[in-house]
Amino acid sequence: EHCRVQAVEERTNNECSCEISLLRQAVLQNNDQLLSEMLCQEIYKKVINCRGGWGVAGTPLHAAVSKGHLSCLQVLLAHGAKVDCVDVKAQTPLFAAVRGKYLECVLALLRAGANPNGNSTNNCSPVLTAAREGDVEILKELLRHGAEVNSRSKVLLWTSSARVSSGPLYLAAVYGHLECFKLLLLYGADPDYNCTDARLLSSMKQPKTVLEMCLRHGCDVEFIQLLIDFGANVYLPTLFLTLIFCVFLTSSGNPKTLMSQCRLALMGIFTRCEDLSLSKAPPVCGHVLFLF
Incomplete structure (x- = not known):
C-alpha cells in the first residue's frame, strides 16, 4: 500500500512539477498574497501536499517553516495543507520549525494539531x-x-x-x-x-x-x-564503577588536589540523600569514601 501511494505521488509530482515549483517560489519569497490567490485555483490546490520532485525534499509547508514564513504557513494551513506531512526523511513541518528555532511557526503548527512528537519513523x-x-x-x-x-x-x-x-x-x-x-x-x-x-x-x-x-x-x-x-537512584549497580572510573581519569595530573575534589563531590552526592549517614549507608558508600 505504501509503495502504491508513493508511486501515485511521484506520478503526480512529475505531471505537476511546474505548479509545485510556482507554489514553492511564492512561499520562499514570502508572498502570502500571491500564494493565497494561487491556492484559490484548483490546479494549485491539488498539489498543495506534494513534494517538489527531484532535489526537493519537502512540501510547500516544509518550505514555509524552514524559512520562518509564518504568514505563508497560515495560508497553506487555511487551504488544506496537511500539518503532519513528511519530507523524504520522514520529518514533519514541526521538526523543521524546531530545527530553525521559529517559535511562532512552532506555535501555529501545534495549534493546528501537529503531533508534538513528530513522525514515529524518523x-x-x-x-x-x-x-x-x-x-x-x-x-x-x-x-x-x-x-x-x-x-x-x-x-x-x-x-x-x-x-x-x-x-x-x-x-x-x-x-x-x-x-x-x-x-x-x-x-x-x-x-x-x-x-x-x-x-x-x-x-x-x-x-x-x-x-x-x-x-x-x-x-x-x-x-x-x-x-x-x-x-x-544513586545506588544502581554500575554507578560505583563509574565513580572509580572518573577518579582514575582525573587523578594522574595532580593526585592530591583532584582526590580532594572527588572526596567533596562524593560527599555532596551522599549527604543530599534524605536521612543518609555513614552509619546508615549501604556498603558501597563506605567503600567509596574509604578510598579517599
Whole structure:
C-alpha cells in the first residue's frame, strides 16, 4: 500500500512539477498574497501536499517553516495543507520549525494539531532537537502540548551494542543546557535512564544512567543535584564503577588536589540523600569514601 501511494505521488509530482515549483517560489519569497490567490485555483490546490520532485525534499509547508514564513504557513494551513506531512526523511513541518528555532511557526503548527512528537519513523524528534539546541521556550511549548519526555524506540536507531538511552534529558546534560534539563525533569522525565520502555532498556547491554553519563562528561554539579532532587537512584549497580572510573581519569595530573575534589563531590552526592549517614549507608558508600 505504501509503495502504491508513493508511486501515485511521484506520478503526480512529475505531471505537476511546474505548479509545485510556482507554489514553492511564492512561499520562499514570502508572498502570502500571491500564494493565497494561487491556492484559490484548483490546479494549485491539488498539489498543495506534494513534494517538489527531484532535489526537493519537502512540501510547500516544509518550505514555509524552514524559512520562518509564518504568514505563508497560515495560508497553506487555511487551504488544506496537511500539518503532519513528511519530507523524504520522514520529518514533519514541526521538526523543521524546531530545527530553525521559529517559535511562532512552532506555535501555529501545534495549534493546528501537529503531533508534538513528530513522525514515529524518523530517528529524531522535535523534543530531542530542542533539548540538544537548548531552546527552552520551544521545548516548553512542545511539552505543554504533550510531547514525550522519555526515550522511545525508533526505526534503525537502537542497536544491541547501545549502552545509553540518548533521550532529551541526556542530550540537554551533555550539551550543558541546564534550563532544558530542569524543564524536562519538571515534566516527568525519568531521572535514572530517561526511558520507561522496558523492552528498549532490556535490549541494551548494561545500560548507563543519566547520572553516570553526567559524571563521565564532567557536567556541572547543578545537573547532579537536580537528578538527586528528582529521585535518581544513586545506588544502581554500575554507578560505583563509574565513580572509580572518573577518579582514575582525573587523578594522574595532580593526585592530591583532584582526590580532594572527588572526596567533596562524593560527599555532596551522599549527604543530599534524605536521612543518609555513614552509619546508615549501604556498603558501597563506605567503600567509596574509604578510598579517599
